[in-house]
Amino acid sequence: MSSPNSAQLPSTYKALVFESASINPKVTSLPSPRPGPGTVIVKPLYSWVFNYAADIFTNGNPRNYPISFPIIGGGNAIGRVAATSADTRNLTVGDLVIVEPIIKERDGAHLPNTRGLGLSDNGTWAELVQIPLENAMRVDEAALKRNGIAVKDVAFYAQLVVPYGGFRDVGLTAGGTVLITPATGNFGGAAVHVALAMGARVIAMGRNEKILAELKALAPGRVDTVVFSGDLEADVASIAKYGPVDVFQDLTPPMATNTSHIQAGILSVRTNGRVNLMGNVKDLEIPYRAVVYRGLRIQGTLMYTREQALDMLKLIETGTLKLGPQAGLTTKRVFKLEDGVAALEFAAKEAGAGRAVYFAPNEE
Template sequence: MENPTPEIPPTMKALVYESKDTGITLNTVPTPKVHPGAVLCKVLASYISAGIGERLGPSAGPVFLTHPIPMIPGVYSIGRVVAIGPDTTKLTVGQLVLIDPFVRGRDDSDVQILLAAFDGPTPASKKLAAEYWRNGTYAEYVRSPLENTWALDEARLCGSPSDGGLGYTIPELIAIPIFTCCYGGLRGIDLKAGETIIISPATGHFSMSAVAIANAIGANVTAVSRNAERLKKLQEMFPLIRTVIPTGDVAKDTEAIVAGGGLADVVMDVSPPAATGSTYIESCIGALKQYGRISLMGGRMDPKLPIGFFQLMFKNLTVRGQYAYEREDVKGLIKLVESGRLPIGKKAGLPTVAEVSLEQFKDALAAAARDPGLTGFVTFVP
């Protein structure tokens, strides 16, 4: 039996970023129309990143991640399909979906944007964002590219454990799209069960996801962070990991990393821009064994990698920059979560600490900014 088509209102509530001076405001705007190559989804939960209020506020400084203005922000989300385009072949109205923000050009996959976050570095990517995919998910409805809308097994993920379900609430599922980036990075560097990986820093939402995924894969994890309190919580969540607090002394920190977990096969760096110039990445790289691999996924702005040509050559090291992920990574992560081998939400010690309406957006942005680490996620529930 087909799901009934819900009535779609002509207008919707949305958070709109109109200019740096006005910041984010709550507006009533036209509801997007569905068209070929897209589906329309009702937004059920949308992740609020810690820095978005500041990044889109009047006090924001120069930014690297440019985007069209005006726009509706909002990147990682869970929704329900309410209308499908004429070329949709599998998704159906009523289906629970993950809305993937990493959009590629259909005729050139090298043209890449992050929905409502980054319009890319090229004229073609900026055109794609400005003319078609500028708006995100801080709204009641979002139009999502067909190939970026991933079906979720709602009965498995949200069903009762007595019926074979995992018992998650829909807002808890917001971890799945957030985890996708680091899952793609770990696949890109080919992390295997039994290998040792150093993850630095390891106590933010994105870097913590790398710890959770590597642990689920069966790797030996050494987590590096300057925040002792969050490292302690991380180890409570994942008792098998090792932790190291860097001091800023490269040699001593390298020695501590090796003493905690031995020479490593892989280093993954997920540093924010604020970590630019810090020394812990040098210490982590120094703890690699022969034929080690380095995955760079963070936002550091260092002009040079802190490692010498001779060290790279002598130790046969591989360095891989990783921007986002591939489509197969999204599919693989969904399967991993649906299998139950990768816990999320309360089961992983990461509940949704606040589920906030769009009308309460100022409080929501402030709550997300207070703790970008391990206590849980703040989500809009329109």
């Protein structure tokens, strides 16, 4: 490996810049960043284009995310270190790293003071990105090679690590039964893969019967499925067919208009069981008596901790959590930055449970 040296960087780099949510993005040439104290420069190889990206960065931002325009989009990536600062100790130029999206204040670890790459800070849909040192997690590339894991497939980490944080918060254990709703979206589908890797049995609940069938086929005998009916009593009865639930994890998105499935999930949890809320529902009526009489624990989780992220990475590096199309995790398409609008439109239609779309600013 060459020694850390910011002079290795080009004078300019290309980035997909969003001037506002009402103007199509354009690839722009910008002065290359230089690493300052506590930061590192990364060359993103593959960066996830989530299926709701178009409703954040374009179309007038109907989700009303608090974005600081103009901005370079993209929060997650797998990439290589391009330059380091003088205080860097554990990373060198060329190292393979995962770029974490959540930036936390170093002197406010117990305060809700966070920012997000691609939302308030320039993100990873670019040839270079400057991030705090703690937001770069080194990947054991030798372990990937030993286990036949492709670098591109590791980019699925961005979807997998989110439900993992929730499972860890509520103590999901091998042999336990977890109910996941809705299991047919990006994070819900990822949650099924993660729960199986953790040794759990899964009840996957959603509306898309085709995707539910795909999830059931991942591990016959360990995955059961329930189709949302929209009727509380009917859904509780459908879940009950598969026995008591130890953990219920919900990832309902903000556009949901009927949240009876969340109530059904809570009512399906056994005595002293756990409920993990990771979605973005504004208001919810809780079955109060059931929570009290059964001694249920309700835990809200926003993303995950760094410790959990590192442990999740180990599941991937060791091959415990399988990746790639043979494991039901498929890359639908890889786009260049110049195809920004097409990428967002394609992701809105084709991304979802077990399906990913990426930008490849520096594809290897």
